[in-house]
Amino acid sequence: MGLQVLIVDDSAVMRSVLKKVVSLSGYDVSRFFDAGNGQEALDVLSREWIDLILLDVHMPVMDGLALLRRMQGSELFKTIPTVMVTTEASQEAIQEALQLGARAHVRKPFQPETIRKILETILGDEYERKDAPDVGGCDF
């Protein structure tokens, strides 16, 4: 069965880019879910099984760190692998995200290859993979 991936970013353009990058990473994705902020992400989490979250920090309504705090308080959500994908330059904020359970941090702008390698590290061989294309020099 393929991955169910939740992408949380207030930019619809960035959500589209991240979907494309994850799709090209070689993992079989059965469905993508979108959220424009942490509150919308909680709504998705409350009704859908999610295998992986890509999460921005700076968003209106509820930011990424607040969402991680809420996830930490839930036995159901706190083990979902979460990757921060953000422009955040503050080391303190990144450390806080990692302490709150985020598994990795990717700084925007990013190369697709960076995200593919992180997904490999986090997801390993646990999930089904398609014949992975070489995304090293690809467009988004």
Add this chain to the structure above:
Amino acid sequence: MKEKMLRMLGDAISEVFETMFFLSPTPLGQGEIKGCREGGGREVAVQIETEDQACRIVLVLPASVLRTMSVNMLGRSEEGDSWETILDTAREAANMVAGAFLTRLDSGFRRPLGVPEVLSAFDGSSKEWILYAANVDGETVRSYLLMRDAQEGLAA
């Protein structure tokens, strides 16, 4: 100090444009910059600042370049063509440029960023602004920087 900030801003813009939009900015020289403080055609100005307002960046992008950025980023012209998508691309570009600039500063100066905002009007004529300009796809992209406590941020 101004030269160092200009270089870091230019590096940040190049990193973002090359990595995410597949465009290569060519920096304009001081003589060329003087003539471009006010843009000509249709442009979008996006402002982003740190939460403590110590650093403010305004990115001014010609609409034609923005459309190319949007299409290049999404890879499909029909999706990248809407005005809403183009403005979203402008906000995300400013967000990434500001983040990339801040990571080049001393780590103690890396304040959290606020949310980027499309400005209805922008006057960059004040001498307070540090202006970086580059040619992108035959058009001029301008970036204005205002930084409090700049010396502290340049300690790196």
